[in-house]
Structure formats: C-alpha cells, structure tokens
Amino acid sequence: MRNLKENYECLLNYVKKVFMAGKCKFHRMSVMEYVKGCTLNDWLNSSKSNNRDLRNRIAKEILQTIKKCHDLKIYHGDLHSKNIIIS
Structure with missing residues (x-):
C-alpha cells in the first residue's frame, strides 16, 4: 500500500x-477523525437537497x-x- 501519510497533505481538503492506515488480513484500512454531519443518502432524502446548485x-x-x-x-x-x- 502506498504510504497514506505521504499522500495525506494532497487530500487535506477532502479527508x-x-x-492510522494499514493492512488487516486481505483488506486495507484506515482510521480517520469523526466527521459530524449526515450521510449523502440521508441528505439526498431530505428537503435540504432540493437546491439544484447545491446538489451539483x-x-x-x-x-x-x-x-x-x-x-x-x-x-x-x-x-x-x-x-x-x-458536513
């Protein structure tokens, strides 16, 4: 696995x-900071998602x-x- 920490700075606006990042058996995984918000699924099903510009x-x-x-x-x-x- 590429070193996620090396690439982290490139992803700061997104992640x-x-x-922690690593491999567990046959799977890759990472443990990230908790993000307060709602899932995309919940947001799409709410009235907040009616704004077309915001959706885009x-x-x-x-x-x-x-x-x-x-x-x-x-x-x-x-x-x-x-x-x-x-969020």
Whole structure:
C-alpha cells in the first residue's frame, strides 16, 4: 500500500485527519477523525437537497475527491451514499 501519510497533505481538503492506515488480513484500512454531519443518502432524502446548485456542487466535490484519491492510487473499495458524509 502506498504510504497514506505521504499522500495525506494532497487530500487535506477532502479527508479529515488519518490516525492510522494499514493492512488487516486481505483488506486495507484506515482510521480517520469523526466527521459530524449526515450521510449523502440521508441528505439526498431530505428537503435540504432540493437546491439544484447545491446538489451539483456536492456532486462535483465528491467526484473531485474520488479523482484525487485515484490519482494517488488510493481506492476506497466500498464507496456508496451511506458512507459519504455531508458536513
């Protein structure tokens, strides 16, 4: 696994503090700072998500974050609307 700490500075705008990263059996994992907010799934199902411009901005930020991680050869492996936090 590429050293996540080396790449952390590149991800500061997208990812909170990483406490630990490593390998557990056949899986890669990281322990990150708690982020107060709601899941993307909950946000999309709320009235707060009715603003089209805000929806587009959040979608763009999510895609930029995924691209930045992939550029650094960091892959989530289980990315879905219930594990993306909107703060």
